Amino acid sequence: MQRASLRSRVFAVVALSAVPALVGSVVGIAALSDVNHGVVEINQRSVRTLAALGDLRDMEGDMRGGVRGYVDAAPADRPALKQDIGTTDNQVTPTSLRTWPRTPAGPTGSAP
Numbered sequence: 001m002q003r004a005s006l007r008s009r010v011f012a013v014v015a016l017s018a019v020p021a022l023v024g025s026v027v028g029i030a031a032l033s034d035v036n037h038g039v040v041e042i043n044q045r046s047v048r049t050l051a052a053l054g055d056l057r058d059m060e061g062d063m064r065g066g067v068r069g070y071v072d073a074a075p076a077d078r079p080a081l082k083q084d085i086g087t088t089d090n091q092v093t094p095t096s097l098r099t100w101p102r103t104p105a106g107p108t109g110s111a112p
Helices: 006-072 078-095
Strands: none
Touching: 006 078
16 A cells, blocks of 8 residues: 655645634634623623613712702792703603613513
8 A cells, every 4th residue: 555645644634633623713603602692682781771870870969969959049040940950851861761671670680
């Protein structure tokens, strides 16, 4: 039986090494796709919700300051302060509540 040439043997070794590398790459890309899907879901359910909650909390503090200023203000200054309070109220719905999830989260954080 005749031995294969050196070129053929080197090519066979490279080919046999490339197959596992390609399979590993495909498996890795599939796993990264699953991780990306999980990150997007976490972003939708947790991060955006917490950011919206932070906005609401910030606006609550603004409202407290606005009401305190309204109570302490002279009667002639109250219409302008009342308009400022209304402006703050109008900012809550379009910015923060729109990002709040439509379904409540269950005890594990997932929607029922």
